[in-house]
Amino acid sequence: MIKHLRSAADLDAETATLILDTAAEMATLAGREVKKLPTLRGRTVVNLFYEDSTRTRISFEAAAKRLSADVINFSAKGSSVSKGESLKDTALTLQAMGADAVVIRHPASGAPHRLASWVDGSVVNAGDGTHEHPTQALLDAYTMRSRLGRLDGLRVAIVGDVLHSRVARSNVLLLSTLGAQVTLVGPPTLIPIDVAAGLSGDASRRGDRLVPGEAAGGPSAPAGSAGGDEPRAVSPAAIAGLSGDASRRGDRLVPGGVAGAAGGGPAVSYDLDSVLPDSDVVMMLRVQSERMQDSYFPSAREYSRRYGLDMRRLRRLPEHAIVMHPGPMNRGMEIAPEVADSPRSTIVEQVANGVSARMAVLYLLLGGK
């Protein structure tokens, strides 16, 4: 079993499926009169939240408590490098308190990776900056599987502010691992650069490297060592054939079209209407209207017209397709109220499934040696 859940990329297909299966078992327990299990008695789970996120914290808290873990809520909002305790000092404090797992929500991407290097216990990423939110992806995958019966071959459209979305990153990685085909939809300004390669589960699809598998100069990769493609003494003639290929840069995808799906990376489209008829799942991301100020799109009205999911667009979806949203929703912005409340919508289910998925994660991280 894995030690930490920092990224959806920490999960291979086998482990991800084990978590979903475990979540399914946890969900059956949720219907019982006695919901509490003795499994994690004597274990301590710390919820270390540097951002307000009541729904995520409550979900983790419920999950840990149903497994009988001791839960300590450590709200560190407002802390930063300039004021208050550093993350490292906090980590050492939690370490001294005997935390078996730390669930961390943090505004800085990669904070869970840093934390994991300073504590002995497990680290669970509950959302870091604009990076990832892997338990959200697990509960989303769980919801898709329980509604549609499978993930392999499922066509999932993720729509909206992909650039700033940790939910999107984790979903792309996890869904690709589990065999779904993901299409990212949004205005080009909100689709990250090189996304097909960047979020491909297949490392060989990523850009070229100085030393295969590991960038040169890493701790175990002596610079210029034999075996890499960098001979120790590089003569002008030897290097000439390697000279720069800057053409890789930028978005290589066809505007309005779908490209890049082969090999596990997500496809990209700028045209929601064309994607909907071929989608089993459409996941709407929260779009903050403040993005307008940064010129990602001209106005909320134009965004909503081009990328909002209204009843007209809902009818373009196949009969069986479902509508998801990680919440909190901007009704009327990315999703029309009547779509959010339609039977196609799984938004309330996602919340319930969140507790089961997080119970599964805590059990699998803490339930063994």
Next chain:
Amino acid sequence: MTAYVMKGVSLLGAAPRDLVVRDGRIADEPPGAGAEVIDAAGLVALPGLVDLHTHLREPGREDAETVETGSRAAAAGGYTAVCAMANTSPVADTAGVVEQVWRLGREAGLVDVQPIGAVTVGLAGRQLAELGAMATSAAQVRIFSDDGHCVADPRLMRRALEYVKAFDGVIAQHAEEPRLTEGAQMHEGEVSTRLGLTGWPAVAEEAIIARDVLLAEHVGSRLHVCHVSTAGSVEVLRQAKARGVRVTAEVTPHHLLLTDELATSYDPVYKVNPPLRTASDVRALRQALIDGVIDVVATDHAPHAVEDKECEWAYARPGMVGLETALPVVLSVLGEQWELIAERMSRAPARIAGLAGHGGDLAAAGSPATLTLVDPAARRTVDPSDLVSRSRNTPYAGTTLPGRIVATFLRGEPTVLDGKVVR
């Protein structure tokens, strides 16, 4: 003054010979009695290295580095002169501050510390600093830079380029279009996409370099480009040089060796500005260094206190220490191309900075005995706790690099012997 004879030394890879140092200069007569003998068999002599881009942190962040500790690190790395960047606290934007740094360098006495003056008051990019006063001060500033910040305002940049012509100054630009890099954390590309870190697009550097070479061409001024990091920048520079624009450029050792993939660990030891780029950028930079499109290897030695690196990536300060690993990194990239290394790490930077006593011809009697002796056969695994610098933020921890600095001489006086700083 002690005379030295270096037995069996190879000048830039030439056949071994004895090199006599007397009265601070290379001598062609035999050493007199009492000369100290240095067994230099297998060692290569290079003119003392000159760094165009060093952050010594004093005044202001003496916990990270001081002029004295930075001078020691420089000497240990084979340097005999360093140009101290202006982004201290207070900023080196007046004659007073540059003279203070210059004096501290003299007191340390291990390398020539040549202060760089700020282009604008407080590095704020609004008003020219008193460039002439710094030029005529005891520090005799010739290079001006807002490094850490770009002189983004095109009109201000034009004026600065023009103004320094009066005293043969040069503006060293930190090329970074600030509106394109707000909140930027690493190279914009597939890795930044995966890691969810705000991207620093290559075009933000290239656009400024393109603008500045046009400005320099228009007003007929000298321009120096700091830490070039992208293949696109190389192309802009190549074209500008072909047209005869008076532009010079530097590349850092880390941009010649490391790529953005290292950010995957989220360890801010790999956070630097400009950021580590892609493998194809690295290849283009190496080729440009060989071709001469890039004139100089400069360290951008940027010491930081532990708490500024042992934190979240986004909160960490950018920068890496580099003085002690620069030559080994360049050796690993270029191999033993001693002539090229001497040009890029000593002569060219000495010319750009106007440091007449550096980058001399070691074969010519009468040249200043300002040189460094390198053992190219030695290999060293970098251990941060071994660094002479006050800071430990090296990206090469655990990496084995070729070459060891055995001795450094500044005007005939040893600053490093047996790999140890003499005082």
Next chain:
Amino acid sequence: MAHPRADTPSKIILSGADLQRVVDRIAHQILEKTSGATDTVLLGIPTRGVPLARRLAARIHAFEGIDVPVGSLDITLYRDDLRRHATRALGKTEIPPGGIDGRRVILVDDVLFSGRTVRAALDALGDVGRPQCVQLAVLVDRGHRELPIRADYVGKNIPTALSESVRVALSEADGGVDEVRLNPTVEGGRDQ
């Protein structure tokens, strides 16, 4: 961890045919002791307790035409030795639609050893509902109890040494033939 030695082969204790006879006998005993298996639910403990419970239900149906509800009760989350092993995957818990409240629950497992599995099962059962009574049926009782627990229905008592292990193979769970073997050395730690 010790591995089976090549020079001391494992011994077959129950063949496929023996196993079938034993299951038949337990089915008869259940019918006898429960006056026709009325108000009774069979809950198999994963993994091999589940097919055993199904077999028992099938035999009871064959003998008397009675349909006894069958389900499964996973006890992993109630184990007292979780921290001694790598994390275990959960088995299925499926309580038959009628539930267990007020009924007789017969827990079914393959091997009764320390009694800790049954202890965990009783805890798990308590969280599911409140049965009228709980009984225990096992294919093999190998002794070495660590808790005050005994089975109501035992297919075969097999005296064993602590170092030995009992391996039950059922076609539904293990793919091959039905049999019970006694291995001379423990493979992979003590069973509960």
